[in-house]
Amino acid sequence: MAAEKILSGEDNNGQKTNQSFRNEVKHMLNGFQRVGLIFAAAFLACIVLYHAAFSLQIFSGGFSFSPVKPSQYSYSSSVTLGEIRKLENVLLKASMPEKTVILTTLNEAWAAPNSVFDLFLESFRIGNETLKLLDHLVVITMDEKAYNRCMALHPHCYSLTTNDIDFSSEAGFKTPVYLKMMWRRIEFLGTIIDLGYNFIFTDTDIMWFRNPFPRFHTKADFQIACDFYRGNPSDIKSNLPNGGFTYVKSNKQTSKFYKFWYKSREKYPGLHDQDVLNKIKHDPYIRKIGLSIKFLDTAYFGGFCEPSKDMNRVCTMHANCCVGLSNKVYDLNIILGDWQNYLSVRNDTRKLLNSSPWNVPNHCK
The missing domain is CATH 1.10.10 (Arc Repressor Mutant, subunit A)
Structure with missing residues (x-):
């Protein structure tokens, strides 16, 4: 009280x-x-x-990955968080310190023994300072047999599955399967950009003879090889690009560009990615987003369309302007032989070899 x-x-x-x-x-x-x-x-x-620390420990310790919504990184809402996690785990293991990887795609036809994939890997082994670059190569396989063959030969393989489409066989140029494969590639490369990785994309029918990084332009977002190079790396009108070899930096400009490129397939049905690129490279949208494009000199990045004329400078050679897998394999074997002949010459004599020593194209004529 x-x-x-x-x-x-x-x-x-x-x-x-x-x-x-x-x-x-x-x-x-x-x-x-x-x-x-x-x-x-x-x-x-x-x-x-406590819960934030616990979640961070799980993702950073187990996968080195920050949990995100799959739609943040993917062009397709069907991509699961598990697939994104698996992809970044492969990229992380292969990445250079500045988050740069080398990418190529592979299907069963090109992965068969004594086919293109074997020649591709061999070029890295016998190239000038290219063997170490294999540590940073990620092979994107399009079917189960290609994945199994990749795993038998190389440590960094990623299986890219596509529902209801069989990419295992040789795809004829501009056939419906070929077009779907090319656009699937553009879609996937856009995902790599959105994951924050810079990359070199290389077709598997490109032989690597020198480290290409010293030959890239320092101030460019998107760099691409050419079927025919007209002498000016900034000449959007005259240079004829080839999508088989690109060097792309991950930033806002390239992210927007790849989405625009992929979307443009609807405006130009029946055309593959390279032809569509030739259409959209003049589009005002490219200037609007501030994308810096450079075209790579065929003196360093040559091909059957326009071979490099100096083995003292060549970095890569592409079996472009060539139809048929057997024709590519035949001429790529010749290319490797030509390079080995070049290596057999004394160093002081090599500098005098300024005329084209290639014995290709042969079957690819």
Whole structure:
């Protein structure tokens, strides 16, 4: 009762207590309420931090991956978080320190023994300072047999599945399967960009003889090889690009560009990615997004269309302007032989070899 009288404002004699005392008691009770609220907030914060740390530990320790919605990285909502996680795990293992990888695609026909894939890997082994680049090569396989063959020969393989489409056989140029394969490639490369990786994409029918990085332009977002090069790396009008070899930096410009490129297939039905690129390279949208494009000199990045004329400078040779897998394999074997003949010449004599020493195209004529 004493306490009740104090709280009601009466003393032991039934008299009103001092007004200041009542205010002091109320102030004390308000203080208890504030302390309780602060304690509850601190407790909730600890719980949130604990769960955040636990989640981060799971993803960074197990997969080196930050959980995101699949749609953030993918052109297709059907791509699952598990597939994104698996892809980034492969990329992480193959990546150079600055998050750069080398990518190629492979199907069963090109992966068969003594076919294009074997020649591709051999070129890295006998090239000038190219063997170490195999550590950064990720092979994107289009079917199960290609994946199994890749795993038998190379440490970094990723299986890219596509529902209801069989990419295992040789795809004739501009056939429906060929077109779907090329556009699937553009879609996938856009995903690589959105994951934050720079990349060199190389067709598997390109032989690597030198490290290409010193020959790239330092201030360009998107660099591409040419079937025919007109002498000016910035000449969008005259240079005829070839999508089989590109060097792409991951940034906002290239992310927007690849989405625009992929979307443009709807405007130009029946055309493959390279032909569509020739259409859209003049589009005002390219200038609007600020994309810097450079075309690569065939003196360093040659092909059957326009061979490099100097083995002292050549970095890559592409079996372009050639139809038929057997024709490619035949002439690529010749190319490797020509390169080995070049290596057999003394270093001081090599500098004098400034005329074209290639014995191709042969079957690819």
